[in-house]
Amino acid sequence: GQQVMQIPQYQHVQEGEDFTTYCNSSTTLSNIQWYKQRPGGHPVFLIQLVKSGEVKKQKRLTFQFGEAKKNSSLHITATQTTDVGTYFCERSNDYKLSFGAGTTVTVRA
């Protein structure tokens, strides 16, 4: 399946700072889903975006779907040590399912 591109692949953040990870696709997406995987754990669903330009918030996490539905972003404010992990975006378009490589986030206290 065609993958989405996630950038950056690694993000090292000072506790309390903000950061953003991006998910880009060369084709239009019907929807996009974000997952988080803690070290040693399994991917856990965070949110799904469906509409063009959609913005959803979960506490300190803000998810956005681009107007053209080809990209998405996850912005975390005031990073905490609990935010450590790998964040995946996943495109599910008809029967082609694929995860991006993920952004692995580490936090320094």
Add this chain to the structure above:
Amino acid sequence: DAGVIQSPRHEVTEMGQEVTLRCKPISGHDYLFWYRQTMMRGLELLIYFNNNVPIDDSGMPEDRFSAKMPNASFSTLKIQPSEPRDSAVYFCASSLGGEGTQYFGPGTRLLVL
């Protein structure tokens, strides 16, 4: 709901041995996915089923890998013979609908010596 159940959670075996990984999806889910995760290659989709029928197995690395889903509540991923490069975490996930949220099991950590 118990979530997706995988067994075993850890498997250590020797090269050449047969390995069978098991998965019980969430009841009522009609899609089941098998993934492999390594540091080098990330999370790779191996195969997925819809209503117990394999739909896309293009991610299966080679003939040593096979997957079955004899009924809606059980699937297996078999590696025969196993090789050290098969060492990885294997995840099973299920969803309701092909674009539904995927619920992952805890994974099987496989080490082939």
